[in-house]
Structure formats: C-alpha cells, structure tokens
Amino acid sequence: MEGVKMNTESKIVVAVDESKESMHALSWCLSNLVSNNSKNTLVLLYVKPPPNVYTSFDAAGYMFSSDVIAALDKYGSDLVNSVMLRAEAVIRSYGTNINVERITGSGDAKDVICSVVEKLRADTLVLGSHGYGFIKRALLGSVSDYCAKHVKCPVVIVKHTDDK
DSSP states (O other): OTTOOOOOOOEEEEEOOSSHHHHHHHHHHHHHTOOTTSOOEEEEEEEEOOOOOOOSBOTTSOBOOHHHHHHHHHHHHHHHHHHHHHHHHHHHHTTOOOEEEEEEEESOHHHHHHHHHHHHTOSEEEEEEOOOOHHHHHHHOOHHHHHHHHOSSOEEEEEOOOOO
C-alpha cells in the first residue's frame, strides 16, 4: 500500500501456563505473527497465583513449618522454570531469530496480564483458550474475555482443536 509504513518492530506478549492451550497459542503466534525479517520482541508472560498467606498455625491448629513453606515456594519456582523452558523449546523448534523476554507476575491472571501489557505498551496480546462452556466460564470467569475487553492493543485468542 502506498503511503503506509509497516511496523517491523513490535512487542508481542504471549501468556503462557502449564496448559497445552497456551503452548498451542505460542505456536500459532510463531507461525502467523512472527517473520524472520522483523525485529519483533516476544514476551513470555507467566502469572503465578497470589502467594498464600501462612500463619504459624494452619486451619487445624498444627504448626506450619518453615520447611513446608520453603517447599511450596520452591515448587512454584520450579513450575515457572518448567513452563518457560517448554515455551523456549517451542520457539527453538521454529528456528526463528527473535528476541525473547521472560516476565513472571504474581496475582490474579487477568489483572496481571492487562497490567503488563499496558506497562510494556505491547502491540499484540496472544492468549490460549481453554474452551470452557458457558456455565464454567460464567462461574470461573474467562481471562481471555476479560483481557480482550480491557487492554488497548489487539488481542488474539487462539482456540485449540483436539486432534481426534
């Protein structure tokens, strides 16, 4: 198009988690939004649930040892690293030369995702869809629906189709 300059530098945020849907969304993004001659930055965003508040006694009145708290924190860190390693393996499998940033947030996923997208001034947000039905979505809420309504950049919600 004459008079239109295509932006070859964009920041794409992909929300990743433990699900196959998020890895499918990442694959879709690499296939459809990233080209080898662009200077895109791909931001892998993982959101941990808000930290639990531990008291010295649990609900049953037993001491909640610092060893248990440390083990739970380590499990959370290991989970983040596992998800990021899986995501980076997906990126390597595409053989693309893209700048990758890792961001880990903590809190309610929909709020953290929207906040990070705004702070980074992202050009695109890519999310996987878990495919919940109406009832589950009404009860649990939909992170992708919320983000689509609240962020200022375009949002791509990638549906995963089961291979049957």
